[in-house]
Amino acid sequence: MGDHREFPAVAPGHCLPKTSSMSVTDSVTAVHDFRVTGYSLLDGMGVGRFVSSSTFTVGGLDWAVRFYPDGSTANCLGNASAFLYYFSREKDVRARFTLNLIENDGRLSQVTNSYMKHTFSPASDNWGFIKFIEKSKIKGSPFLENDCLTIRCLLTVTKESRTQDVETNSIVVPPSNLHQDFGNMLQDGEGADVTFTVCGQLFHAHRCVLAFRSPVFRAELFGPLRENATECIKIDDMEPMIFEALLHFIYTDTLPDNCKDGKAAAMQHMLVAADRYGVDRLRLLCERKLSDAIDVETVSTTLALAEQHHCSQLRGACIRFMASPDMLGPVMLTDGFKHLVASCPLILKEVLDEVSRIWRDKSS
Template identity: 35%
Template structure:
């Protein structure tokens, strides 16, 4: 390569890292039986749970049926206490969250991403042996709710104890264009071909599959050329037709765009609309996440979306992403339903998996 060419296209390196928080998580269930009797306990006095351990530290839940102080006497107060006062030097950082419900309805863990901000238990200027809510719920509102049944309910406290913060290398951050390239529109060329050949109709010139279905129905005696579309939502087919006629697509709401993108990719593959398929491959690349990567990878494999598949592999090549997907059981579905895809993934990630992956 000439020096001039090098100047015109300078080399550029890119790398990425992530700050990872190592945590130990756990929860405790405190069942309150005979709630009506606990209402006789004076304000500022609590009922305590038995001692339990999370992250190597001992904890208790404090339940105040009439609030922990006069200002919260109309409320139920809940506090999480670090039961390590004998160790005067202890200092623990933890996130935590309470939820209450009728017994048997608190088995599903709440999201600690919306938990109380990480707080310090124990010694230190910002530390306290106990953190919680003076006014967790107004007692009158609680008694009218479905959470109290047969004069009993259960308190669940989830805890994530912070062990350490560490930095780790991740894969290079690549733009979507590195995986999927959408060609420019060729609608003018296709209209020109239609005019020259005088074959087909405007709705079929872009899709050979649709053309074959239409001509097949006409040969079978359906002179109106009616084609019945099975196994496809009407809204999806409407958007597909919009693309065929206008070579454009409307803006979709953020709440359902990822789901609609998957439907339209499947429809585009079914009708051999290659450019539309690439458009939605490109869009789905931006929706790859810990929760979604397994489903998107399976979809990419089923519909021969090589660029989208590479983007999923690239995401999983990050140790942090891979560990998060493994922890959330995101690979179990692939292992059961797509064994050959799983083998391909394991082979690609072999250097990382030697110490991280057990399926």
């Protein structure tokens, strides 16, 4: 017969002690774009030979993409191959990934290769697509622009499962909304004690907020040469939209929605404003967005801007882009390049030195 013992009786008004736990399995997802330049020079390099991306980190582990222009093995004749390599070999790791070619403007117009799942280990450190794309389909396709291909790796790394206790306290604490409160304070204008007129448009703000977020505003508003509190501070060399975005960032530490598309012209003006008022995080954010948006038409003006405002990281990204194979010629035909030659002639030597270094590395 079965065991029909009853649970011990609980006195009215008393609860049994209770604990809970749960198993948690997290994952980390990231994207890495591998730009392959000079594709026509790689075609015919031989089966099993590859070019590799730099090592990138996802989930605390090191990875790289390898592209085989003539295929990884003799069995994939007429096809290029692409593989994901795992370099952190101290433990097995489960991953889900895909490799696809993207068009020159960054769009993934069609998914040619579906997701793969694989457990990477010292014995199986690579996995991928033997028949990544037929070579005959590359030439004349939207993937090949200026003899360049870009392979996008979308990688999800599954972390080791862990067990954690579940708190019985059910009180939910919402995330911080401090930035929203400060944004509302700027929008409402309540308590504002300083006014700016920017090309005829008025902006009301709070001296203390500006001073603690910008050393330039601190000197202007509280320093020995501070503006009179009753006067309107006049700014005629900045667009109202840019000044409004600057104030928005100072109050909320975020870009306004109309600046999040990362358009080069707006980001260039924002970088100038951030540098002028010493808002370093905004300046670096603009540097990153401008670096992501570099193309033949914008690289020269962006480089001139980086040179004038001492943006070393953005400056380096521009020089590397201009020096990459088959890029310098089209760049030299733009109006921006003519402006660069006139305003920053010494920078051209560094561009040519970088071109020389790249060709030297290829020939060695």
